[in-house]
Amino acid sequence: MAWWMFYLIASGLLVLVGLLVILPVLFSRNALQRDALTNTQIVRQRLEELEREASEGLISEYDKRQASDELKLALVDEYRESSSQPGKARLPLFLGALFAVAAGVGVYYQVNQLSMVERAQEAMQALPRLSTHLANGGGDSFTQKDITDLSLAIRERLRHAPDDAQGWMMLGRLWMAMGQQQQAIQSLEKALAISPDDLSFRLTYAQLLMGTGEESQLRRAQSIVAELLTQNPQNDNLALIMAVASAQLGDLEQTEQYFAQVKDKLPEDSEMRLGLVARIAELKEQSNGGSDDADIPGETGFTIQVILSDELQSRLPENGFLIVFAQDALSDNRMPAAVVKMPLVGFPITINLSAANAMLPSYSLDSLKEARLVARISSDENVTAQPGDLQGELNSAVKSGELLPTSIVISEELK
Structure with a gap:
């Protein structure tokens, strides 16, 4: 009306x-x-x-x-x-x-709902600025108000234009910046359903799948990038993503093939290059009958024992999730460098959190000097803290090529 x-x-x-x-x-x-x-x-x-x-x-x-x-x-x-x-x-x-x-x-x-109408109008006015900032990779510096405004503006835009593929793409990137992988993947799938041949959509979708760390999703990402490479065989960005996805899957042949294409174009001290070199060495050692233990040289991360305090035993949700993640302790960047999510199974529990659990190939534990390690029990899989979540955390130095043992006691209920 x-x-x-x-x-x-x-x-x-x-x-x-x-x-x-x-x-x-x-x-x-x-x-x-x-x-x-x-x-x-x-x-x-x-x-x-x-x-x-x-x-x-x-x-x-x-x-x-x-x-x-x-x-x-x-x-x-x-x-x-x-x-x-x-x-x-x-x-x-x-x-x-x-x-x-x-x-x-x-x-x-x-x-x-006049207040909501005014709020939506303000958010729509801020949409160009925030979306440009997000597209340029500045989502890590978003405040909670920025996230709320951008989410509201994009949803308002999609409400009037549900076939707006770019809107779904922006919403997916926003979920990605917030660490909500499943919502991000669903948004990208809607964008691809509208524009299945868009190169940027398919590439972003593949990166999201890689960020889950799940083998099935990694194979989907590898398949998407392989198809894109048949159309653009000289695209170094695609070759690098293919090398990272193959490295995560333990595919030595594919990793070496595509790493060779981009190796000379990466700085010698590049964290991405060093990580791929270490991963190739690790895969070669495994193929030669070397140790298959979790603590393999070249793997950067932590072996974390998560303990729940006695005071919070009665506060456990019936169908909750354990979320363990690492952030940069030396900056305001709240983007997780690595995330592991799993249903609650009991405590104490030991978890490996490594570069293989990175949400993005370009940002992992190899990128950090000191990590803020957080273990959180939540009623859902949302990485964003919510009232009622149970949490424990500590800071620890990161040593490249080593899985450091540590422990986190969950002893705080978030308000």
Whole structure:
């Protein structure tokens, strides 16, 4: 419904309510005036009759004057009473009109949610700035207000244009910046359903799948990138992503093939290059019958024993999740460098958190010097902290090529 049409209907309803309040009062006043006029005519007629009866000797002059005075007094009293009626009606009239206006404003506010409309308009105005910032990789510096505004603006945009593939892409990137992988993947899948041949959509989708660390998703990502490489075989960015995905899957042949394509174009001290070199060495050692233990040279991360304090044993959700992740302890970047999620199975529990659990190939534990390690129990898989979550954390130095043993005690309930 257009705004002008809504205002027209609302104004019409207010006028109708006003008429329903005012018309009965006006009709009542007219009735009183008619009654007063009729009574005056009756009194005048009676006075004429008294004059005639006195002249005919039927009544004395004294009786005539007394009867005449009584009629006049009765008429005056009735006039005073009728004159006071409009004054008494003004208060109900005013209260009724006030109630009608207040009710109309209240209904309008409740139905239209003015504060939410204003909030949505502000978010839509901020959408170009925030979306550009997000597209340029600045999602890590978003405040909670920025995230809320951008989410609201994108959802408002998609509500009016559900086939807007770019809108779904932006929403996916936002979920990705918030660490909500499943929602990000679902948004990208909707974007791809609308524009299946868009290269940037497919590439972002593959990166999201790689960030899950799950073998099935990694293989899907590898398949997508392999298809893109058949169309763009000289694309070094695709070759690098293919090398990383293959390294995560333990595919030595593919890793070496695509790493060879980009090796000379990466700086020698590049964390990505060093990580791939270490992973290739690890895979070669495994193929030669080397150790398959978790603590293999070249793997950067932590072996974390997660312990739940006795005080919080009774606070465990029935169907919760354990989320263990690492962030950069030396910056304000809240993007997880590595994440492991699993259903609750019991405590204590030991978890390996390594570069293989990175959400993005370009940002992993190899990128950090000191990590903030967080173990959180939540009722869902959302990495974002929520009231009622149980949490423990500590800071630890990161040593490249080593899985460091440590332990985290979950002893705090978030408010």
